[in-house]
Amino acid sequence: QPALRKALEKNFIHQSMSIIVEDAIKKATDVREKVCEWRSPEQLKELLDLELRDGAESESEILQRFKDAIRYSVKTTHPRFFNQLYAGMDPYSMVASFIIEALKPSLYTYEVAPVFTLVEEAVLKKMMELIGWKDGGDGIFNAGGSMSNMYAVNLARYRCCPDIKENGLSAAPHLVMFTSQECHYSISKAAALLGIATRTLLSGAVPFMVNATAGTTVLGAFDPIDEIADICEKHNLWLHVDACWGGAALVSSKHKHLLKGIHRADSVAWNPHKMLMACLQCSAFMVRDKTSLLQRCHSARASYLFQQDKFYDVSYDTGDKSVQCSRKPDAFKIWLMWKALGSRELEQRVDRALAMARYLAQEIKQREGFRLLMEPEYANICFWYIPPSLRNLPDGPELWGKLHKVAPVIKERMMKKGSMMVGYQPHGEKANFFRMIIISPQVSRQDMDFVLDEIHNLGKDL
Amino acid sequence: QPALRKALEKNFIHQSMSIIVEDAIKKATDVREKVCEWRSPEQLKELLDLELRDGAESESEILQRFKDAIRYSVKTTHPRFFNQLYAGMDPYSMVASFIIEALKPSLYTYEVAPVFTLVEEAVLKKMMELIGWKDGGDGIFNAGGSMSNMYAVNLARYRCCPDIKENGLSAAPHLVMFTSQECHYSISKAAALLGIATRTLLSGAVPFMVNATAGTTVLGAFDPIDEIADICEKHNLWLHVDACWGGAALVSSKHKHLLKGIHRADSVAWNPHKMLMACLQCSAFMVRDKTSLLQRCHSARASYLFQQDKFYDVSYDTGDKSVQCSRKPDAFKIWLMWKALGSRELEQRVDRALAMARYLAQEIKQREGFRLLMEPEYANICFWYIPPSLRNLPDGPELWGKLHKVAPVIKERMMKKGSMMVGYQPHGEKANFFRMIIISPQVSRQDMDFVLDEIHNLGKDL
Numbered sequence: 001q002p003a004l005r006k007a008l009e010k011n012f013i014h015q016s017m018s019i020i021v022e023d024a025i026k027k028a029t030d031v032r033e034k035v036c037e038w039r040s041p042e043q044l045k046e047l048l049d050l051e052l053r054d055g056a057e058s059e060s061e062i063l064q065r066f067k068d069a070i071r072y073s074v075k076t077t078h079p080r081f082f083n084q085l086y087a088g089m090d091p092y093s094m095v096a097s098f099i100i101e102a103l104k105p106s107l108y109t110y111e112v113a114p115v116f117t118l119v120e121e122a123v124l125k126k127m128m129e130l131i132g133w134k135d136g137g138d139g140i141f142n143a144g145g146s147m148s149n150m151y152a153v154n155l156a157r158y159r160c161c162p163d164i165k166e167n168g169l170s171a172a173p174h175l176v177m178f179t180s181q182e183c184h185y186s187i188s189k190a191a192a193l194l195g196i197a198t199r200t201l202l203s204g205a206v207p208f209m210v211n212a213t214a215g216t217t218v219l220g221a222f223d224p225i226d227e228i229a230d231i232c233e234k235h236n237l238w239l240h241v242d243a244c245w246g247g248a249a250l251v252s253s254k255h256k257h258l259l260k261g262i263h264r265a266d267s268v269a270w271n272p273h274k275m276l277m278a279c280l281q282c283s284a285f286m287v288r289d290k291t292s293l294l295q296r297c298h299s300a301r302a303s304y305l306f307q308q309d310k311f312y313d314v315s316y317d318t319g320d321k322s323v324q325c326s327r328k329p330d331a332f333k334i335w336l337m338w339k340a341l342g343s344r345e346l347e348q349r350v351d352r353a354l355a356m357a358r359y360l361a362q363e364i365k366q367r368e369g370f371r372l373l374m375e376p377e378y379a380n381i382c383f384w385y386i387p388p389s390l391r392n393l394p395d396g397p398e399l400w401g402k403l404h405k406v407a408p409v410i411k412e413r414m415m416k417k418g419s420m421m422v423g424y425q426p427h428g429e430k431a432n433f434f435r436m437i438i439i440s441p442q443v444s445r446q447d448m449d450f451v452l453d454e455i456h457n458l459g460k461d462l
Numbered sequence: 463q464p465a466l467r468k469a470l471e472k473n474f475i476h477q478s479m480s481i482i483v484e485d486a487i488k489k490a491t492d493v494r495e496k497v498c499e500w501r502s503p504e505q506l507k508e509l510l511d512l513e514l515r516d517g518a519e520s521e522s523e524i525l526q527r528f529k530d531a532i533r534y535s536v537k538t539t540h541p542r543f544f545n546q547l548y549a550g551m552d553p554y555s556m557v558a559s560f561i562i563e564a565l566k567p568s569l570y571t572y573e574v575a576p577v578f579t580l581v582e583e584a585v586l587k588k589m590m591e592l593i594g595w596k597d598g599g600d601g602i603f604n605a606g607g608s609m610s611n612m613y614a615v616n617l618a619r620y621r622c623c624p625d626i627k628e629n630g631l632s633a634a635p636h637l638v639m640f641t642s643q644e645c646h647y648s649i650s651k652a653a654a655l656l657g658i659a660t661r662t663l664l665s666g667a668v669p670f671m672v673n674a675t676a677g678t679t680v681l682g683a684f685d686p687i688d689e690i691a692d693i694c695e696k697h698n699l700w701l702h703v704d705a706c707w708g709g710a711a712l713v714s715s716k717h718k719h720l721l722k723g724i725h726r727a728d729s730v731a732w733n734p735h736k737m738l739m740a741c742l743q744c745s746a747f748m749v750r751d752k753t754s755l756l757q758r759c760h761s762a763r764a765s766y767l768f769q770q771d772k773f774y775d776v777s778y779d780t781g782d783k784s785v786q787c788s789r790k791p792d793a794f795k796i797w798l799m800w801k802a803l804g805s806r807e808l809e810q811r812v813d814r815a816l817a818m819a820r821y822l823a824q825e826i827k828q829r830e831g832f833r834l835l836m837e838p839e840y841a842n843i844c845f846w847y848i849p850p851s852l853r854n855l856p857d858g859p860e861l862w863g864k865l866h867k868v869a870p871v872i873k874e875r876m877m878k879k880g881s882m883m884v885g886y887q888p889h890g891e892k893a894n895f896f897r898m899i900i901i902s903p904q905v906s907r908q909d910m911d912f913v914l915d916e917i918h919n920l921g922k923d924l
Contacts, residue, residue, distance in 0.1 A: 001904045007553035016557040017479050024564035041778050050584035056804040073577045076566045091469035095478040097563035102486035104538045104742050115535045122512035143605035146787045168659025169631035185762040189785050195657035197630025218766050280566050300647040304680050304887040311874040316503050323651050325608045342518040412773040425766040442463045
């Protein structure tokens with residue numbers, strides 16, 4: 001491997017790693033640095049020289065490209081990044097990711113990924129224990145929560161009408177699933193992809209599943225799983241719990257009540273890359289079934305991978321449970337971190353984040369010009385900032401129409417300044433509001449105060 | 463971020479990186495080292511102590527866990543790993559992967575991943591140029607070739623019957639697609655998932671797409687794209703080319719004729735993580751359509767991500783083209799490598815690999831006890847090894863019955879010895895044979911000779 005040998009000899013890898021440690025780790029997580037260095041697409045294209053050409057670039061040019069790519073990237077690991085349902089950097093998980101990238105494993109057969117196959121099994125076992133499935137179950141990690149939710153829909157459909165796999169939906173009854181308005185958009189994407197329909201057509205339809213959300217994306221709300229499970233049991237409906245975001249509460253004795261009844265679910269999606277801070281992606285999909293439903297539903301029995309005459313127990317070849325072929329060993333990113341921290345530290349992180357969320361909600365209620373959308377159930381704090389010029393307007397369409405335009409301008413200003421990143425969105429009839437996401441363990445009360453002060457500073461003239 | 467600060471202060475990250483360079487990069491790619499250190503699942507579970515507990519482990523224990531994980535993992539980057547459609551290690555791509563892991567970007571909106579959004583656009587542009595789409599097109603990178611093929615089926619269906627997205631398949635005609643027996647199993651997985659049926663039901667069915675394979679998984683064979691395109695044009699069928707494996711030939715003036723006619727495809731899947739050696743995953747899906755078909759087919763317009771009142775051009779928010787939500791910026795892994803090597807070096811790598819494949823085929827034809835299954839079209843060399851004890855048997859069921867059991871035993875022995883990894887499989891009526899995959903630029907004639915010598919050494923007593 002001449003390129004690799006040359007890179008090792010010429011110290012290229014060592015130099016690259018120094019840049020990564022300095023710029024992409026230390027500087028990126030330093031609160032005194034900017035969270036982003038905003039450039040418009042047009043400006044950035046000029047700065048980066050993206051075109052791919054016939055000739056090679058020198059190693060020093062390549063090192064400069066690393067620096068530029070890091071410089072103009074958003075620092076999602078920065079303490080002032082509150083924009084998505086993930087944030088921060090766990091060093092153990094990061095190093096686990098590096099190992100994965102260097103070893104290039106793919107999880108389809110035990111023979112090419114022995115360690116990672118067993119690691120995945122161990123992590124799923126632990127997560128299913130926390131869910132409360134005393135007899136275990138089955139599962140796989142996959143490329144994101146949207147995929148997990150899609151798997152749930154497919155499994156539920158397969159249990160209901162196994163013939164669909166071979167015969168398709170044209171001959172099947174019209175199937176319908178139930179979910180709340182607040183559910184993640186991947187449920188609707190799954191319905192479209194699987195040919196189930198995204199529009200409700202109730203007449204003559206056969207219900208086959210209910211999706212309950214544990215920690216909704218915008219509001220952080222929890223569906224009442226126990227009550228939904230009662231209905232599902234009565235009508236023999238598959239119960240899927242989308243706990244991608246809220247699942248982390250299961251590690252906390254104080255907060256796990258939010259997911260009361262989750263052990264009654266047929267399937268659960270839970271992303272340790274969110275609140276638990278594993279590196280991206282780290283998304284588990286778990287099924288209570290122990291009759292190889294996952295395998296039967298998805299298998300295609302490729303003879304070049306899943307030979308039955310191997311010299312080891314081929315039940316460790318997990319690839320045919322997936323709709324992917326190559327699959328990354330994402331469980332390793334949470335396994336190593338869990339080993340390093342232990343369940344107790346994970347619990348403290350979650351408790352700390354949720355305590356901080358309560359603190360922020362209290363502050364918002366006390367500060368002039370801030371208005372809480374609802375008491376937080378979890379780590380999403382949704383609120384409006386009302387600039388002084390609007391504070392005397394009566395509650396009505398004029399106020400809300402004007403408020404709707406406030407958050408986008410403050411967002412633009414915070415990004416151009418690089419001081420922090422907080423998301424905003426409208427929601428149903430509600431005008432644009434901010435959504436702060438508090439991820440353990442990186443934030444302090446000072447950070448919470450900073451966010452509110454900064455929003456006021458950026459928006460007080462509006 | 464206390465854990466990160468502590469890890470930086472205590473030199474933990476530096477120590478981890480040293481282990482990665484020594485064990486996961488240098489040693490893993492050293493031909494004098496073993497390609498794998500075989501342990502059965504039961505043995506490995508004991509060695510690794512996988513259970514997750516309440517308490518934390520020390521940093522030295524964690525560093526030992528890294529070493530163990532690397533030690534017992536298969537070295538897919540080792541020069542003697544010929545088991546899958548990927549191999550080797552490109553240092554530029556690896557470092558690009560590390561940067562991605564450290565920065566934790568997610569590709570849904572320009573605001574959180576500005577650099578990687580533009581990099582993806584630039585790489586897709588270059589790949590579409592090589593396909594020959596003079597006016598460009600559209601595309602995204604996603605979590606693997608199976609996903610790309612699934613996207614193709616969904617887009618083809620959407621173009622044929624856009625109502626299915628809202629109304630589902632129950633009201634639609636029975637749809638049917640055409641593909642060869644030799645196609646990748648993801649086509650069949652996609653048909654099952656999308657509710658199209660995996661069993662052929664021709665009566666009254668409406669054809670909507672043809673899948674052509676450019677580089678089949680087992681034999682490395684190429685469907686005649688031009689001839690298939692004629693038929694697709696005549697009958698208005700969507701033409702998808704699964705060039706996940708064979709797409710790399712497009713960078714070579716000498717070999718691109720293998721994909722003659724690919725510019726007539728409606729969609730193409732091409733994985734630079736295979737022959738071009740980008741790190742895993744690096745899988746592009748491209749569509750010739752320029753009317754936002756990808757977006758219209760997959761969009762769910764989540765208001766918390768894809769706000770229309772942002773301060774920048776929201777056509778750079780590419781997330782709604784995908785069925786995923788979070789999506790890794792995999793294009794960066796090929797972009798950086800392409801910058802460092804240039805198209806010319808990529809071309810030489812491909813030419814070199816295919817020349818080596820020819821050499822191996824010639825050797826197999828000349829050596830006693832080896833039998834080539836077919837002349838290679840690409841980098842898959844399929845052959846039987848016939849141990850001396852079977853060489854005098856006449857060609858017939860007895861010989862093939864006995865030969866069928868030879869490859870699995872040799873495979874077991876090579877893995878337990880750790881000398882190399884080569885895949886085997888049956889294929890249709892054909893008894894188990896070896897499939898060597900030659901990936902540029904890591905192999906020499908000596909390596910090819912070694913493989914044949916070693917197979918003979920491991921199997922001559924059978």
